[in-house]
Amino acid sequence: DRDWGLGTGGEEIVSIFPSSPSSSSSPSSPQPSSVRRFIDAYVQEPFDLNTGPLFKAKLLQLHEQRYVLLIIMHHIISDGWSMGVFVRELRQAYTAFAQGQTPNFAPLPIQYSDYANWQRSWLQGEVLETQIDYWKNQLSDVPPLLELPTDYPRPALQSYGGDRLRYSLPPNLTLAIKTLSQQQGASLFMTLLAAFSILLSRYSRQEDLCIGSPIANRTHSHTEGLIGFFVNTLILRNQIKSEQSFIEFLQQTRQTCLDAYSHQDIPFEYLVEKLQPERSMSHNPLFQVMFALENNESPDLSLPGLEIEWFPLTYPFAKFDLALLAIESDNQLDLTWEYATDLFEKSTIQRMAEQFEVLLKGIVANPNQSLNTLPLMTAPELLQLQRWNQTQTDYPLNQTLVEIFEAQVAKNPNNLALVFESQRLTYQQLNQKANQLAHYLIQNYQIQLDTLIGICVERSLEMIVGVLGVLKAGGAYVPIDPNYPQERIGLMLEDSGASVLLIQSFLLDRLPLAQLENSPQVICLDEETFAEESTDNPSLQSTPDNLAYVIYTSGSTGRPKGVMVEHRGLVNMTLAVERVLQIQPQSRLLQFASFSFDASIWEIATALATGACLYIAKKETLLPNLNLVNFLGDRKISHVTLPTSVLSLLPQTTLPNWQIVVTAGEACPTELVTKWAKGRRFFNAYGPTESTVCASIALCHPNGKKPLIGKPLPNIRIYILDAHNQPLPPGIPGELCIAGVGLARGYINRPELTAQKFLEVELFGKVERIYKTGDLARWRDDGNLEYLGRIDAQIKLRGFRIELGEIESILLQYPSVKEAIVTLYKTESNQSLIAYVTGITTDLSIQLKSHLKCRLPDYMIPAQIVVIDKLPLTPNGKIDRKALPVPNVVIEGLYAAPRNEVEQQLAQVWSAVLERQEIGIHDNFFDLGGHSLLAIKLLNNIQQMFEQQLSLSSLFQNPTIAQLAEQLCNNEVQQSHPDLLLLQPQGNATPLFLIPGANGYSFYFRDLAIDLGTERPVYGLETPGRDGSTPLPDSVAAHASQLIELLHQQKAKSPYILIGYSSGCAVAFEMASQLEKQGERVGLLAILDAGLVSKSEYLTNRTDIDWIWQTIQRIEALKEVSLGLSYDDLAAQPNDQARWDLAAEYLYQHNILPEHSTLSLLKTNMKVMKVLTLNYANYQPSHPISAPIVLFRAQEVKEIVLQELQAFSDRDLPDWGWQTYTQKPVKVISVPGNHGRMLYQPNVKLLATQLQTLIVDEGG
Structure with missing residues (x-):
């Protein structure tokens, strides 16, 4: 009773060990290992804090004279001090009992419970508050x-x-x-x-x-x-x-x-x-x-009679x-x-x-x-660091990439060098074309050493010819992505001072050359102006110390910065990587990276320096879906370099020819190695642009361990330094700094930044020129490097290096924006940029995003712009990033909860349709990912819940829960005609009327309407009967007549501006024809990527399977996914219902349709598409019109789509046959994107600009 917590609850504490009798006749001690296992197990037995006991003791008899006494007590009844008290009193008690006496303990002045009561009574009031x-x-x-x-x-x-x-x-x-x-x-x-x-x-x-x-x-x-x-x-x-x-x-x-x-x-x-x-x-x-x-x-x-240890x-x-x-x-x-x-x-x-x-x-x-x-640092660690950087390797660094390539030409002239779709070039053919371009540049443009020449081309053979031609001429190339905003392209051309620009002729209209103060001279590579030049190798121009290229990366000041890389570093990287990756003349490499990203140089140089074949694919083929998988399998690609974000989305498929996978550009997760390393060699590469693409590389194994970034490449040295540029020992994180032959010359026209990032420091007794990467890393014990993240505000997203400060700088240029911060938001499966701004209202966030799209490439556009009252600060006055609103809850504004029952019911419907939680009442349906199919589903669900019918126009004009709730409460649900979708309501100039294609909905004109500005209203003319409420029009003429009646009801007046998209071109043309017969004037008929049908049997002979298949293909195009469902899979089903059920299974798997939903919307969509397509196929104009026709042709078209179009229309004619049907010359304008993407950002921007110019020219 002396110590209240030390009762055993009557448990027996003496045990013979082992508990079973020994088979040996003579007593023997148990093995120490078995005793230890028993003790470990006993020690780890949990206590029951409810019933006790909290004190346990066990005496193990190992032999006649050997015992082990185990004493275990829960921390709740004892502490370190208590152990001293316990041992002292144990000794006192044992000594007394050994002498046949009762222990005589000094009485305790208090019990523990007395102390606990005293502490509770004392620790309150002012004493408690002070502490x-x-x-x-x-x-x-x-x-x-x-x-x-x-x-x-x-x-x-x-x-x-x-x-x-x-x-x-x-x-x-x-x-x-x-x-x-x-x-x-x-x-x-x-x-x-x-x-x-x-x-x-x-x-x-x-x-x-x-x-x-x-x-x-x-x-x-x-x-x-x-x-x-x-x-x-x-x-x-x-x-x-x-x-x-x-x-x-x-x-x-x-x-x-x-x-x-x-x-x-x-x-x-x-x-x-x-x-x-x-x-x-x-x-x-x-x-x-x-x-x-x-x-x-x-x-x-010490206890009497015992020896204790x-x-x-x-x-x-x-x-x-x-x-x-x-x-x-x-x-x-x-x-x-x-x-x-x-x-x-x-x-x-x-x-x-x-x-x-x-x-x-x-x-x-x-x-x-x-x-x-x-x-x-310990002395052994000091020596270890120096050993890890002994990377000297005898490479022929007195050569340039041109010489190495020409040696391969001599060695393997007939090897395939390049493949792009059906186009192929051998090493000899590629060399001859590059030589012709080089001679042309030398003779006509006075190319000097280090002269910068811009190359702005789409993915093509011309891209590689341009690179080699520039290098052979002694110049350095500046790669420019033609999909960049015009302002960014202009900045790159002006900053580099490129005297010559190599492009493709169809890109001329997209470049801001007229706006430049010193516009470069332009050479169109696809016109082959240089085809008559000599095919011989020009005399060597460059030395290893001359520039090979200048690549622009994101800059924190709001302007991109150009990194100047020399031949010596390029050759070192190429020779090192080709050995590590075992690239042979029989190897096949994928050219994946964007031409303006330095990983493209890795792919191009390593292929052409080894006699391997480089496979170039169109942009749409490189999306991480089955198209890319099929491309790799069909072409038997052996070496692939992909950003981790792309590799993580790529469907896992058996590709026996794929021997080497390299991931780079972003931190590599363990799961990715587990997924892709089996059956092939998996490398994780690291290196900034300033160190010539790659500085280190690691072979990774699927062992569940975090992927490292490996050891320095040959002739590259890596140091982990502290803030004072002193080396850190293994295990300690610091800034990763790079030295050696791979370092860039610096930043073009940025001497201060060059001096800040490229330093000369003394390391291990010698002066080194280093590049400070801003990356955080540490040495591991085996000499491999572990990447830990960024020190500054620079991040990597989908392989692109992004300075968050550059985005923030552009945000702050927008009127009224007072503060801006951009963060990288990460979830388990995704990461995206989120911008937080103050000073503007939420409704301006769309315009703010458009402001960014005009100035930054797509990968730098925040997924969300969140408007808040003020940026949260820590007590130290710094921005408290952890207190920023969570973007999953806040979309384009602060989350606002439903205020009444109607808003609560609408929020439930939205959450179910969009598969999102906590949608605010001011969040825009379309900015949350809503599209036409989801919009129809939403409206149907609203009708079932409220027994009121909303039109798509109502949703378009009131895209938030708060606005829709107000309409429902006021019964203002059918103010406009259901077939008239007001896309943009502002302005007093002549309205635009847009006629959709075979799905009958105008939803996808939304981006175009926004980019057309607020000078004039923009309407979408929906197909009557598309929802099944009335019969669909049975001909193009009937369709046009119904839409004209709708225009008359709206009191629209001539001159009419009509725009027909896809098969809607026939309806638009027929409307123009009927309006002119009625004495009305049509100011402009714009046709978006379509021609009239000249061979109708191709469309009219389609089976029901064909129509289901086309519906699936449209969904794949809309969602930019490959479902993995083939036409043969559908044809193998016994009936249409089975085909739809099969389609549903694939749609559910890809989360395109929520589980347990019906296919009625898709079936309705197919019916509309079938009727409108047959109307289109059977339409033949009766006579030409007086109105001018402008044809906008999408620049990109897939081969399979092109074959289909040629099967039923006059695609071989430049005007696609439209000149036959107008009395005025047809104007043809090329716009970026493909048939579907031409109406979405960023492609639609040029289309809108051209349309505005044409309308003004025609007096609209």
Whole structure:
């Protein structure tokens, strides 16, 4: 009864071990390993805190004279101090019983329960408030996690599995630390805590960190003889300034400890309850690292008649990420490092312990030095770092890529060099074409060494001919993506000062050449102006020190920056990579990367330097779906380099010829290696543009470990440096800096930025020119590098390097925007850019996005622009990124919850249709991903719920829950004609009327309507009867007549501006014809990518299977996916219902149709398409019209689509046959995109601009 918590509940504590009789006739001791296993299992048995007991004891008899006594008690009834009391009283009791006496314990002045009652009564009122106020102030804005770099990803749930490592400091060092402590008026604990804080700060790169530390909390003498849980945990927060001396930091730490001791009475659990920190099942709240110092004055356990030794226990637990226990004994410090095995390997902790010793030696040697100069690196580590950078390799770096390529031409002249669709070039043919271009440039444009020549072409053979031709002429090329906004293309041309621009003729209208102050001279590669030039190799122009190319990357100031790369670095990268990837003349490489991205140089150079074949595909083929998989399989591609975002979306398929996969451009997740490394070699490559594409590469294995970025390439050196450009030892994160022959010359026209990023520093006794990447990394023990993220605001998205500051700069140029911040938002399966802005209203976010689209490439456009009142700040005045609204909840504005029952019901319908949670009442349906099929489904669901019918026009004009609810409540649901969709209501000029194609809906004209501006209203003329409420028109003439009647009801007046898309061209033409017969004038008839049918049997002979198949193909085009469903799969089904059921299965799998939904919408859509297509097929105009016709042709068309179009229309004619049907010359204009994408951003922008110009020219 003396110690209330130490009852065993009557449990027997003596056991014979082993419990079964031995088969041997003579007694024998059990094996130590079996004893240890039993003890480990017994120790790990859980306590039942409800029923007890909380104290367990077991005496194991191993032999007649050998026993093991196990004593286990729960921490809730004891602490470290209690163990000393327990052992002392155990010795006293045993000695008395051995002598046949009763133990005579000194009476306890109080019981533990008395203390607990006293503490509760004392710790309240002013005492409690004073202590709480201290801790609230001390821990305000505390970092939620000490982010030590781990060997394994942090699990979502702590397992508390752990291990321990013991490490002793030498006596002379221990004495020096004690002496320093005494000189500074600090305790040994304070000095060790300060040093430990520095070590943790170096590892985590955090200057604000919290460490937990136990305190005995026995401030009253009456508690000294009690067994119980008195210990409390203090949170010691250290804020480290690297320029401080250690003496200054020690005094700061001392004061922190003294203040904490003065406020030690509040139990840690109560403090957590009051502070309510961010909680996670993956780590401890408020602190994750513990430090304690103990005096090893272990109580003597000598018992009469017994020889006693402590049984060494394994300790497979860790309550924290890391705990350091320092034990002072015999004039030396013994350190026990307890660590979570979920996070760390033993070797990491061993290295940390060794570095801690180096740090302590540096402190006592010179305690006045600043914290950032204190040493960590051991002598073996110093030698190790130098060995890892011994990469010297004898490559022929006196050559250029041109010479290496020409050697392959001589060696393998008839090998295929390039394949693009049906076009092919051998090495000899490619060399001859490049030579002709080079001679033409040299003779006509006075090309000098380092002359910059722009190349702006779509994916094609001309792209490679241009590159080689420029290099052979002695120039350097500047790759420009023709799909970039005109403003960005203009910036690149002006900044580079390119004197010549190589393009394709159909791109001339898309480039802002007339707007440039110094416009380059233009050569159209597809016109082959140089075809008569010599095919011989020109005399060598360039040297290894001359420029090979200038590539533009994102710049933080709002302007892209051009990186100048020389031949020497290009040759080194090419020769190194071809050896690592084992590229042979029989290899087949995919050319995937955008031409303006430096990975394209990797693909081009490594293929052409080895005699391999480079396969170029159209942009739409490279989407991560079955089209790309089929392309790789059909062409038997052996080597593929893909960004991780693309590889993660690629359907997994058996591709036996695919031998090598390289991922680059973004951090590679473990799952990707597991998915794609089986049966092939998987490499993870790393390198910024400034180091000639690639600086290191790693072969990855599907072993579940985090992919590393490998070791430096030959003749490349990599250093991990701190903020003062000093090398860091293995395990410590720092900035990855690159040296060696791969470094770029610098940034064109940016000497200050070049000086800032390319430095000369002394490393290991020699001066090195390094490039500071801004990437965070660390060395692993085996000499491989681990990428940890970015130090600055630069990120990688889908392989593209993006300066978030550049996007923010463009946002701030928009009128009224006061503040802007852009972040990379990550989910388990996706990552996207999110912009937060202040100063504007939510309804301007669409215009703001258009402002960005005019100035930035697509990959830099934020997926969402969130308008907020002000940017959240931390108490230190910095932007609090963690307090920014979550973009999944906030779409284009602050989330606003439903305010009434109607809005709640609408929100439920929207969530079901869009498969999103928490849709705000001001969120725009179309910005949330709504499209025509979803819009129809939404309206049907609304009709069923409210028994009111809304038109698509109503949704278009009122695209938010709040607006629709107001309409429903006011019964304002049919104000406009259901077949008239008002796409853009503003303006007083002549309206535009758009006639859709065979699906009958005008939804997809939305982007065009927005880009046409607010000068005139824009209407979509929906097909009457498309919803099944009335019969569909049975001919084009009837269709046109019904739409003209609709125009008359709207009191529309001539001149009419009609725009027909796809098969809607026939209806638009017939409307123009009928209007002219009625004496009306048509100012303009614009045809969007269509011609009239000249061979109707191709369409009229279609079966029901054909129509279902076409519906599926339209869905694939709309969603940009490949369902994997073939025509043969459909044909094999016994009837149409079975075919639809099969289609539904594929649609459900790809989340295109929600599970359990019906196919009625798709069937209706197919019926409309079938009727309208047959009307289109059977239409023949009776006579020409007077109105001018303008044909807009999409630049991109798939081969299979082209064959189909040629089967029923006059596609061979430049005007597609339209000249026959107008008295005026037909104007033909080429616009970017394909038949479907020409109406969407960014392609639609040029279409809208051309339309506006034409309308003005025609007086509309």
